[in-house]
Amino acid sequence: xxxxxxxxxxxxxxxxxxxxxxxxxxxxxxxxxxxxxxxxxxxxxxxxxxxxxxxxxxxxxxxxxxxxxxxxxxxxxxxxxxxxxxxxxxxxxxxxxxxxxxxxxxxxxxxxxxxxxxxxxxxxxxxxxxxxxxxxxxxxxxxxxxxxxxxxxxxxxxxxxxxxxxxxxxxxxxxxxxxxxxxxxxxxxxxxxxxxxxxxxxxxxxxxxxxxxxxxxxxxxxxxxxxxxxxxxxxxxxxxxxxxxxxxxxxxxxxxxxxxxxxxxxxxxxxxxxxxxxxxxxxxxxxxxxxxxxxxxxxxxxxxxxxxxxxxxxxxxxxxxxxxxxxxxxxxxxxxxxxxxxxxxxxxxxxxxxxxxxxxxxxxxxxxxxxxxxxxxxxxxxxxxxxxxxxxxxxxxxxxxxxxxxxxxxxxxxxxxxxxx
Amino acid sequence: xxxxxxxxxxxxxxxxxxxxxxxxxxxxxxxxxxxxxxxxxxxxxxxxxxxxxxxxxxxxxxxxxxxxxxxxxxxxxxxxxxxxxxxxxxxxxxxxxxxxxxxxxxxxxxxxxxxxxxxxxxxxxxxxxxxxxxxxxxxxxxxxxxxxxxxxxxxxxxxxxxxxxxxxxxxxxxxxxxxxxxxxxxxxxxxxxxxxxxxxxxxxxxxxxxxxxxxxxxxxxxxxxxxxxxxxxxxxxxxxxxxxxxxxxxxxxxxxxxxxxxxxxxxxxxxxxxxxxxxxxxxxxxxxxxxxxxxxxxxxxxxxxxxxxxxxxxxxxxxxxxxxxxxxxxxxxxxxxxxxxxxxxxxxxxxxxxxxxxxxxxxxxxxxxxxxxxxxxxxxxxxxxxxxxxxxxxxxxxxxxxxxxxxxxxxxxxxxxxxxx
Numbered sequence: 001x002x003x004x005x006x007x008x009x010x011x012x013x014x015x016x017x018x019x020x021x022x023x024x025x026x027x028x029x030x031x032x033x034x035x036x037x038x039x040x041x042x043x044x045x046x047x048x049x050x051x052x053x054x055x056x057x058x059x060x061x062x063x064x065x066x067x068x069x070x071x072x073x074x075x076x077x078x079x080x081x082x083x084x085x086x087x088x089x090x091x092x093x094x095x096x097x098x099x100x101x102x103x104x105x106x107x108x109x110x111x112x113x114x115x116x117x118x119x120x121x122x123x124x125x126x127x128x129x130x131x132x133x134x135x136x137x138x139x140x141x142x143x144x145x146x147x148x149x150x151x152x153x154x155x156x157x158x159x160x161x162x163x164x165x166x167x168x169x170x171x172x173x174x175x176x177x178x179x180x181x182x183x184x185x186x187x188x189x190x191x192x193x194x195x196x197x198x199x200x201x202x203x204x205x206x207x208x209x210x211x212x213x214x215x216x217x218x219x220x221x222x223x224x225x226x227x228x229x230x231x232x233x234x235x236x237x238x239x240x241x242x243x244x245x246x247x248x249x250x251x252x253x254x255x256x257x258x259x260x261x262x263x264x265x266x267x268x269x270x271x272x273x274x275x276x277x278x279x280x281x282x283x284x285x286x287x288x289x290x291x292x293x294x295x296x297x298x299x300x301x302x303x304x305x306x307x308x309x310x311x312x313x314x315x316x317x318x319x320x321x322x323x324x325x326x327x328x329x330x331x332x333x334x335x336x337x338x339x340x341x342x343x344x345x346x347x348x349x350x351x352x353x354x355x356x357x358x359x360x361x362x363x364x365x366x367x368x369x370x371x372x373x374x375x376x377x378x379x380x381x382x383x384x385x386x387x388x389x390x391x392x393x394x395x396x397x398x399x400x401x402x403x404x405x406x407x408x409x410x411x412x413x414x415x416x417x418x419x420x421x
Numbered sequence: 422x423x424x425x426x427x428x429x430x431x432x433x434x435x436x437x438x439x440x441x442x443x444x445x446x447x448x449x450x451x452x453x454x455x456x457x458x459x460x461x462x463x464x465x466x467x468x469x470x471x472x473x474x475x476x477x478x479x480x481x482x483x484x485x486x487x488x489x490x491x492x493x494x495x496x497x498x499x500x501x502x503x504x505x506x507x508x509x510x511x512x513x514x515x516x517x518x519x520x521x522x523x524x525x526x527x528x529x530x531x532x533x534x535x536x537x538x539x540x541x542x543x544x545x546x547x548x549x550x551x552x553x554x555x556x557x558x559x560x561x562x563x564x565x566x567x568x569x570x571x572x573x574x575x576x577x578x579x580x581x582x583x584x585x586x587x588x589x590x591x592x593x594x595x596x597x598x599x600x601x602x603x604x605x606x607x608x609x610x611x612x613x614x615x616x617x618x619x620x621x622x623x624x625x626x627x628x629x630x631x632x633x634x635x636x637x638x639x640x641x642x643x644x645x646x647x648x649x650x651x652x653x654x655x656x657x658x659x660x661x662x663x664x665x666x667x668x669x670x671x672x673x674x675x676x677x678x679x680x681x682x683x684x685x686x687x688x689x690x691x692x693x694x695x696x697x698x699x700x701x702x703x704x705x706x707x708x709x710x711x712x713x714x715x716x717x718x719x720x721x722x723x724x725x726x727x728x729x730x731x732x733x734x735x736x737x738x739x740x741x742x743x744x745x746x747x748x749x750x751x752x753x754x755x756x757x758x759x760x761x762x763x764x765x766x767x768x769x770x771x772x773x774x775x776x777x778x779x780x781x782x783x784x785x786x787x788x789x790x791x792x793x794x795x796x797x798x799x800x801x802x803x804x805x806x807x808x809x810x811x812x813x814x815x816x817x818x819x820x821x822x823x824x825x826x827x828x829x830x831x832x833x834x835x836x837x838x839x840x841x842x
Contacts, residue, residue, distance in 0.1 A: 022759070022783070022785075025782070025783065025785070026779075026782055026783055099782065105804070107802060107803070107804055109797065109802060111793050111797055111802070113802075113803045113804065116781065116782075116789075118782075118785070120815055120816070121785065121815065203815050203816075204815075204816060218643070219643070222639070222640070224645070224814070224816045226816075242838065244838065245837070245838030248838050248840050249836075249838060249839075249840060251840075252840035252841060253840075256840070256841050338443070347834075349838075358447075360537065360833055361446070361447055361520065361537075361539075362443070362446065362447050364443075364446070364539070364542065364831075365831065366831055366832060367831065367832040367833075367834060368537075368831060368832070368833055368834070369833075369834040369835075369836065370834070370835050370836065371835070371836045371837050371838050371839070372532050372834050372835070372836025372838075372839045372840075373836075373839065373840045373841050375840070375841040376530065376532055376834055376836075376839070376841055377832070377834075381528060381530060381532070381534075381841070382528070382534045382832060383526070383528055383534065393645070394541055394542065394624050394625075394829045395541070395624075395625060395645045395647075395816065395817040395829065396816040396817040398829055398830060398831055398832075399831065399832045400832070408815045408816065408819055409819060410785075410786065410787055410788065410789060410819055410820065411787060411788040411789070411798070411803060411819075411820045411821070412781055412788075412789055412790075413768075413788060413789070413790040413791070413793050413797055413798075414790075414791050414792070414793070415670075415790065415791065415792040415793025415794075415797075416666070416792050417663065417665065417666030417669050417670060417770075417792050417793075418670075418792065418793045418794065418797070419669050419670060419672075419673035419674075419677070419793075419794045419796070420673055420677050420794050420796040420797055420802070
């Protein structure tokens with residue numbers, strides 16, 4: 001396709017999405033749930049077809065020399081397909097956020113004013129190789145009453161198109177327009193360039209993937225973006241911490257999983273408790289295979305640590321590595337977090353009431369925690385149901401983004417012929 | 422100043438604002454209120470000085486040939502100064518949104534999760550000639566716990582600096598850092614270019630002014646923008662409308678004030694009621710001095726109307742002109758609003774329950790109304806207190822933006838040594 005063809009093609013998708021978003025916006029909860037269950041059934045019934053389409057992508061990927069990690073992300077198998085279907089059923093079971101009205105109240109003028117929760121409209125999802133995102137993201141957007149335009153990685157195109165067929169079958173059976181979920185069928189990069197600037201047809205972009213993808217889209221998009229950048233998360237062990245809780249939380253936050261954005265990457269320890277806790281903690285980390293990189297004061301207590309460099313304080317390792325710094329007190333801990341952190345998730349371990357509340361108030365992160373592992377920062381753990389991502393932005397949606405983050409509110413005014421004086 | 426000097430200067434303002442935002446974020450409600458009252462007092466006590474500074478701007482404006490409307494917006498007088506001070510006192514009287522926690526609940530894992538309302542951080546305000554914005558915007562941001570960087574029009578620089586002195590005096594007396602409110606002291610345009618791309622130091626931009634200013638900033642900014650573009654507002658008179666209410670609402674929405682964004686610019690009338698209501702309505706509009714521009718069907722009933730062109734349907738007149746179209750029914754009315762409207766404020770006049778609810782659900786505007794004048798779309802009328810603007814965006818803040826729109830929420834997690842399994 002030429003660039004002009006792509007522009008025309010994307011504009012057509014956009015126009016169709018806008019049109020479909022109006023049907024979805026007024027669709028009853030039962031109809032949306034029916035569509036989700038029908039899609040889940042279609043996916044399960046199409047297991048063979050999905051595997052065959054995925055095999056094409058995998059073969060091409062192998063031929064193109066994709067590395068093992070990428071091939072793993074690209075792969076569908078019977079279990080992953082069942083998980084996709086199950087995810088859609090879970091979304092169907094969530095309460096519908098659309099149409100809820102809050103704070104309806106009479107004003108002195110006689111009008112009643114409140115706010116109604118409504119869909120955003122059209123959501124553009126840009127993602128990389130995982131084909132399951134096609135079903136997960138479309139499902140969440142559908143439940144929130146939004147139309148979606150999905151642009152997956154070119155290496156997953158056959159898989160994504162096969163999943164889209166199941167989605168369309170499900171929408172059709174529920175009586176909703178197929179254009180409610182559209183997969184971009186060209187792998188040309190110009191399609192992304194067009195998508196992120198179609199302000200007339202697209203209300204918000206949700207990019208999912210590596211940091212370079214997110215940064216590029218943020219720089220170039222004129223459509224607003226809900227995004228996740230880094231997770232440089234901290235655990236601060238205060239000198240009034242309970243020793244056992246501190247050991248538990250600090251270990252869990254780092255070692256429960258290494259590759260996730262809510263894993264702790266820096267441990268801050270108050271000077272007053274460092275001598276009594278750091279050596280034992282270092283031993284336990286070491287037993288778990290975690291490499292420690294410490295400041296000078298930390299290394300004085302645990303000489304086996306590698307010295308930390310300035311870069312270590314802002315590094316998202318996503319690996320069994322942990323930066324360790326001894327700080328004088330809560331003030332220095334907060335200062336460190338505000339200077340080097342990514343405003344994602346930070347935790348304090350303390351028994352001190354005032355310090356716990358100061359930490360909650362003053363640390364400017366999407367999740368702040370007392371005596372709990374940073375690994376809890378997750379849509380399911382928070383009770384939001386599935387999440388479309390974790391936002392490190394401050395506007396609109398912050399932290400795990402579930403159905404509510406895919407909606408907005410408008411003002412509703414009821415009068416009886418009221419006019420302004 | 423050279424461009425490099427300006428960059429350094431703006432970065433310094435940014436760093437100072439970020440620093441001050443932390444002091445403001447943890448400031449007690451009483452301290453913030455005290456600052457607002459102190460600033461109000463300082464403004465009143467400085468009336469002479471403010472008038473003198475303003476006279477400099479006015480003299481320069483006259484010398485530069487500014488038009489009468491612009492000079493009027495630029496002018497301060499004793500009454501306007503008193504209004505500024507009164508506005509600050511009203512902001513002091515509003516409830517503090519910061520720190521409120523909602524939906525705190527236990528999760529199956531044992532942690533408690535809720536959301537805490539917190540300041541956005543640093544707000545950049547870019548505005549044109551009205552010097553009162555300096556006090557209004559800074560006051561609202563201050564109450565919401567944000568630091569501000571204010572960039573007013575170059576023609577109002579002396580006035581703005583004089584107001585800033587009062588603000589600094591008030592902040593000082595309340596024990597808050599003066600850098601909580603900073604006025605950009607250069608009129609170089611490069612300063613704006615820097616401000617709108619300082620993502621590290623500025624969390625959100627609120628441009629206030631004409632459409633070209635807003636569009637330029639939206640195109641060039643990498644910092645998120647809360648903005649107001651057009652107000653192409655509609656009143657739809659359904660054929661099940663109460664005749665008297667319809668006359669009242671349609672007249673008030675257009676004629677109560679012409680230059681405001683929530684003034685109706687297009688009147689839609691259902692074919693079934695047009696013959697009985699449009700001629701009388703046309704007479705009343707005519708008596709009020711409003712020029713009507715109608716579709717063919719409207720002109721068949723009121724031949725004195727000028728014919729409307731396609732452009733009229735999307736025009737924000739801000740003047741005593743009204744476009745009039747006869748539509749078949751509610752569906753065509755909604756279709757018209759979605760096609761030509763600006764998603765600001767739209768009203769239906771009807772006694773029909775189902776149609777009223779369909780209109781509320783399906784019209785995708787920041788305010789939707791039944792049997793009430795569009796002129797009610799306003800922060801004061803809605804009970805938000807003062808507003809920093811009316812957002813026509815969908816994300817974060819939609820409709821009148823008061824204190825809540827200048828804050829965000831973060832997740833708060835309370836545990837007792839809880840770890841993720």
